[in-house]
Amino acid sequence: MIIAIDGPAASGKGTLAKKLAAHYGFRHLDTGLLYRAVALAVLSAGHKPTERDKAIAAAKTIDPATFDETALKRYDVGEAASVVSAIPEVRAALFDLQQNFAKAPPGAVLDGRDIGTVICPDAAVKIFVVASPEVRAHRRTMELRGRGENADEKAVLADILARDERDRSRSAAPLVQAADAHVLDTSALDIEGSFKAALALVEQARKRP
Numbered sequence: 001m002i003i004a005i006d007g008p009a010a011s012g013k014g015t016l017a018k019k020l021a022a023h024y025g026f027r028h029l030d031t032g033l034l035y036r037a038v039a040l041a042v043l044s045a046g047h048k049p050t051e052r053d054k055a056i057a058a059a060k061t062i063d064p065a066t067f068d069e070t071a072l073k074r075y076d077v078g079e080a081a082s083v084v085s086a087i088p089e090v091r092a093a094l095f096d097l098q099q100n101f102a103k104a105p106p107g108a109v110l111d112g113r114d115i116g117t118v119i120c121p122d123a124a125v126k127i128f129v130v131a132s133p134e135v136r137a138h139r140r141t142m143e144l145r146g147r148g149e150n151a152d153e154k155a156v157l158a159d160i161l162a163r164d165e166r167d168r169s170r171s172a173a174p175l176v177q178a179a180d181a182h183v184l185d186t187s188a189l190d191i192e193g194s195f196k197a198a199l200a201l202v203e204q205a206r207k208r209p
Helices: 013-025 031-044 052-060 075-084 088-104 117-118 133-146 153-169 193-205
Strands: 004-008 027-029 110-111 125-130 182-185
Touching: 004 027, 004 031, 013 027, 013 193, 027 031, 027 088, 031 052, 031 075, 031 088, 031 110, 031 117, 052 075, 052 088, 075 110, 075 153, 088 110, 088 117, 110 117, 117 125, 125 193, 133 193, 182 193
Parallel strands: 004 110, 004 125, 027 110, 125 182
Antiparallel strands: none
16 A cells, blocks of 8 residues: 655655554655755755756765765755755656655555655555645744754745745646645644544545455
């Protein structure tokens, strides 16, 4: 079984995907980390994320087994990831890796922005997680401060709105809700409330012939 979780930045899709994977004993892939890894490789080499050739080369060599999530979760890496993820050749380089992960037993939960539309269009369950920009900005600010980073909530909100626009308007795999995806608005839900709502959607799918 493949569960596809899509949505904009800080909507809660990553936490939700982890909990669903743990509940069912499935494998989990945060596909955003792939693009963050590309961004980190580019930045670490002293290049800018807008340098297409550098980003494409990095995408062809990343190894998820070597990921340092602490470094990948840095705010500057996230901003750069939003830039490199808009490069079609970067997305193409990571396509097979994601599909192969999804197809391996016993099942998989993938979260990102194009899982239900591009990577796993035949996923058994598709959930499109949303929340208001203000709620997402507050969550991301608290997350950053919790890791000891300085974060101004107004600046984070501005960056989230800019990232939303980049994600929706890019030519390659834009952020859109799959036609058969269930929308889950987490604006007024805590983690457990979101998980219960998502679990109900998955259980409905599991009962279908």
